[in-house]
Amino acid sequence: MTTPSRRRLMRDFKKLQEDPPAGVSGAPTEDNILAWEAIIFGPQETPFEDGTFKLSLEFTEEYPNKPPTVKFISKMFHPNVYADGSICLDILQNRWSPTYDVAAILTSIQSLLDEPNPNSPANSLAAQLYQENRREYEKRVQQIVEQSWLNIGENEGDVELKDDGGDSIDEKAVITSTSENADAENNEGGASASNV
Amino acid sequence: MTDAENEIELQDQQFKQIENEQKMFPLVADRLPFDLVILDYDAETSPDYYNKAKELANTYGEIRQIRGDGNCFYRAVFVGILEVCMKNEEKAKQFLETCLGWNDRLLKLGFPDWTTNDFCEVFTDWFKKVVNKETTSEKIFDDLNDDSQSNYLIIFMRLITSGYLKEHSEDYAPFIDDGRSLADYCSTEIEAMWKDADHLGISGLVLATGYNIRIEYMDRTAAPNGGWHYDIPADCNETPEISLLYRPGHYDIIYHK
Numbered sequence: 001m002t003t004p005s006r007r008r009l010m011r012d013f014k015k016l017q018e019d020p021p022a023g024v025s026g027a028p029t030e031d032n033i034l035a036w037e038a039i040i041f042g043p044q045e046t047p048f049e050d051g052t053f054k055l056s057l058e059f060t061e062e063y064p065n066k067p068p069t070v071k072f073i074s075k076m077f078h079p080n081v082y083a084d085g086s087i088c089l090d091i092l093q094n095r096w097s098p099t100y101d102v103a104a105i106l107t108s109i110q111s112l113l114d115e116p117n118p119n120s121p122a123n124s125l126a127a128q129l130y131q132e133n134r135r136e137y138e139k140r141v142q143q144i145v146e147q148s149w150l151n152i153g154e155n156e157g158d159v160e161l162k163d164d165g166g167d168s169i170d171e172k173a174v175i176t177s178t179s180e181n182a183d184a185e186n187n188e189g190g191a192s193a194s195n196v
Numbered sequence: 197m198t199d200a201e202n203e204i205e206l207q208d209q210q211f212k213q214i215e216n217e218q219k220m221f222p223l224v225a226d227r228l229p230f231d232l233v234i235l236d237y238d239a240e241t242s243p244d245y246y247n248k249a250k251e252l253a254n255t256y257g258e259i260r261q262i263r264g265d266g267n268c269f270y271r272a273v274f275v276g277i278l279e280v281c282m283k284n285e286e287k288a289k290q291f292l293e294t295c296l297g298w299n300d301r302l303l304k305l306g307f308p309d310w311t312t313n314d315f316c317e318v319f320t321d322w323f324k325k326v327v328n329k330e331t332t333s334e335k336i337f338d339d340l341n342d343d344s345q346s347n348y349l350i351i352f353m354r355l356i357t358s359g360y361l362k363e364h365s366e367d368y369a370p371f372i373d374d375g376r377s378l379a380d381y382c383s384t385e386i387e388a389m390w391k392d393a394d395h396l397g398i399s400g401l402v403l404a405t406g407y408n409i410r411i412e413y414m415d416r417t418a419a420p421n422g423g424w425h426y427d428i429p430a431d432c433n434e435t436p437e438i439s440l441l442y443r444p445g446h447y448d449i450i451y452h453k
Contacts, residue, residue: 003344003345004318004344004345004348005344005348007318008314008348011314015310061343061344062343062344062347064311064351065347065348065351065389065390066389094384095383095384095388096388097383097387097388098311098315098351098354098387098388098389099307099308099311099312099315099355099387100308100311101308101310101311104308
């Protein structure tokens with residue numbers, strides 16, 4: 001049965017494919033429309049540039065009444081990201097609105113990368129370095145940017161690290177593999193949605 | 197974990213517990229005899245409430261309880277409107293027109309187009325089946341008691357409430373007392389699920405839907421007309437078709453004898 005949340009997630013996915021915001025992508029995982037993987041590219045001209053950060057989004061049947069649980073899978077060094085990858089971002093907590101969709105969530109997280117809020121630190125070292133020692137902060141960020149390329153490869157069973165920041169190749173592989181599966185489900189969702 | 201994290205964790209657990217307790221109660225219960233309300237109060241220990249309940253029982257024969265999840269006002273009014281529309285095809289068509297019109301009105305106000313269209317479409321598609329009698333009363337109440345279905349429809353009610361307040365921002369902005377903008381207030385108090393409706397929410401929903409309501413107050417305040425009720429809007433000429441019972445923090449639907 002297509003519930004409104006599943007139907008809405010299929011539409012979120014369709015929109016992400018048809019009208020993709022710059023620097024983010026996401027897709028449901030193979031057999032579960034409620035579990036998504038996404039990738040956020042580090043915004044250009046910021047210390048996060050060239051990073052390809054992987055995230056997981058877990059939705060419930062209460063989406064979009066309730067926000068998904070969003071976590072970085074890639075290692076992150078950021079004032080508002082906890083050690084387990086959870087993100088401290090108002091729109092994912094008390095300022096959530098049902099009018100946000102997946103694209104809005106991902107682009108908000110992308111802008112959070114270079115616009116941290118040091119007043120609600122989730123990683124106190126990152127918050128401290130961000131305010132007091134920007135050089136060291138950027139060095140740490142550079143480390144996780146490099147690790148992000150490695151993680152993408154590992155997750156695809158390809159441990160070989162591309163030497164030229166070849167993140168785009170592996171990255172595409174992740175997206176293509178997930179979107180094919182989601183397409184199949186998409187048709188299913190579309191068929192039942194028309195019965196509503 | 198730090199103290200702050202512990203505290204958040206504890207809070208989350210408490211919210212979860214409250215939520216689970218709420219979910220034991222149906223979103224929209226069946227119509228039951230109003231006398232049940234009298235049974236809630238003891239003549240000895242809370243005579244004020246007991247007497248008010250007795251008095252209301254002269255006018256009202258039934259009550260339909262609504263789950264107390266912060267959406268009760270929106271849900272109660274929505275169910276009240278549906279019941280009117282299920283009995284009166286002309287009014288059903290009229291309400292469908294109002295709802296269809298809200299799609300453009302919301303977009304004009306700058307609501308994000310894609311998600312707004314989705315909420316409007318889901319709502320109007322669902323409501324069209326009520327208008328065209330392509331559904332049964334049983335199915336309607338099944339949907340209303342399915343958390344996911346029901347709440348999707350409630351968001352539409354919240355969006356048009358917010359829309360109405362924004363269309364009349366000059367009238368409503370002065371009532372927001374903590375220095376917030378109307379847009380900010382609407383996004384955190386009206387559009388956000390599970391937030392109780394205050395007087396702005398009440399007025400916004402009534403005017404956005406075009407359905408006047410009467411609220412009977414079971415708290416200790418006496419209404420200006422000598423009885424216990426307020427009609428909204430205050431200057432409406434006819435007795436509203438929808439009556440709600442307010443008990444501190446909560447609304448249910450009540451039905452005239």
